[in-house]
Amino acid sequence: MSIDWNFIVTSLPLYEKAAWLTLKLAFAGILLSLVIGLLCSIILYFKVKVIDIVVQAYIELSRNTPLLVQIFFLYFGLPKLGLKMSEGTCAIIGLAFLGGSYMAEAFRSGLEAVGKSQIESGISIGLSRIQLVRYVIIPQAFSVSMPSLSANCIFLLKETSILGAISIIDVTNLTKDLIGMYYRTFESLAMLVVVYLIMILPLSFILSWLERKVRYAEFGN
Amino acid sequence: MQNLGIDVIFQGKNFQRLFEGLLVTAEIAFISIIIGSILGIIIGLSRTTKSKAILFINRIYLEAFRIIPTLVWLFIFYFGVTTALNINLSGEIVSIIVFSLWGAAEMGDIVRGALQSLPKHQIESGKALGLNYFQLYWYVLIPQAIRRMIPGTINLATRMIKTTSLVVLIGVIDVVKIGQQIIETSRFEFPTASFGVYGFIFFLYFIICYPLSQISKNLENKWNK
């Protein structure tokens, strides 16, 4: 079987462009979902009345439905109510909507892992509630949550593969188009796999490094 | 407020067709879960060997599914394998193959995790009682391992069910595809159909997956007392 290197070389710029788009959308979605997740988990941790039920409902709804259907709803369904958004916006909102609940779960387990006696220790030196959250609880919660958070980041990056369904030229959609146009199936798929490796492996290493850095996990010992 | 396009679902045979689509989804998911579980258990057990080669292959296999998105795997098999082997596989078959392989990879990891988390002294006390390898597994380890596997397995099943929504992108007529067809054909009578139909499909996935995740949570709570 011969490999059409010419095709590969000429397609590289297309893949590069698609990869940047993928990364940008993923990054925006991840950032937003971290913010949403943190807020939700704090609301649940402090058992804020009424809002915590809304948050729980949100988490269950977003975790139990596929991203594809969520995005179709955002992109094709909402315009019928007069709310039309660009595909990029829909993508980011979709990723953030789903990602937010995953991040909330990750943060929640981190918050719950902070020992009661750590909190008492903070109280005993006179820290106010907000100071407790800021100086004692969140840093430690973050350390425990980090593995889940980083797994979620990789998950969200992979989920961008479905964005082609709303006409976004991410790397997967590009590959599908190229196969349809030039029939260079093997080369296209090979490049697709390589691009994902290039996008994901470094991210995974960085996240692992971060995980190790924040692991004060030998609590008290 | 103008109608949200929900009534289009109840027009003619639409409701019935949606459920037929759901059946396709369920079929793919169900078969894949079963094949995946069986394969996965075998893989999981194989990971307890000392053979570095087997462990290495397993590792690559798992990482392959962890790095490459499921949709890409679907494309690889649907476009790639069919071209390479010059055969014509339907979207359904490709889906079942990919999901089974994915399920097996994850299941293998769940099984390995469950077996490794068993306290070592269980094995020792079993041996001290004179149990042979087979009896040890059957009476002591497997019952406990199964208990630890169940939350992960249900979680995996839920994820697989959600991911089956992707098969519409390789041409399978599942519930999402039928929804799209309904929206297309109802464009003039029910211009707001997309809201109602996608909303309904959203709801369908929810009522399938939510009970599953609740069961998993309840079991976990019950057993982690």
Add this chain to the structure above:
Amino acid sequence: MDKNNNPVLLEIQDVHKEFDDKEILKGINLSLHTGEVLVVLGPSGCGKSTLLRCLNGLETIQGGDIKFKDMSFTEKKANWQEIHEKIGMVFQNYELFPHMTVIENILLGPLKVQKRNKAEALAQAEQLLDRVGLLDRKDSYPRQLSGGQKQRIAIVRALCMNPEIILFDEVTASLDPEMVREVLEVILGLAKQGMTMVIVTHEMGFAQSVADRIIFMDEGKICEESEPNEFFTNPKTERAKHFLNIFQF
């Protein structure tokens, strides 16, 4: 040494405390004078740790009152920040913040709660660290230290808030025997300097040398209260005698 004529810092009046419908403290009356060191002894479950935790508000009381100078703990307007500043606590498991260095742990209170000048607080922190012999560890993380070192740092952390009273909750119970001494010596040093303290401990030899008064508790009540020498050589109540016998072999 009779410190009973010193001003009363903490007044504990008929304090009752419940947990899940079970009464743990059944009417405690106690006065703590400036410069006094009280050691609270008693069998497990007698309520001594609970009493200690009531003294800085970690536990709420259901009956009676606790007054720090003239501030009542049960008043709605109780100024808890001031109470926490003035009444420090050292825990059995040190409870240093694992994500901060030693010096950051010590300075968190002074800088963020008391809003003191950084240079001044740092100078005090370093001086205190030097006194316990750990100045060279100020940039270490808790996980790099031994139990005894962590506990001494926990004491410095409490001291740096300039409290008027320090509470010690079984602070050597988690330590390996060879580290117990270094911590107890720090506490003895504090006693000599006139720090007012309430100590819950199982270290009998230490109790005898550091205490001005021994409070013996049993089943939620104060059973006996006396000078240390008297308590250890000639306990008055049956229960105290029984308790002390446990430690003789």
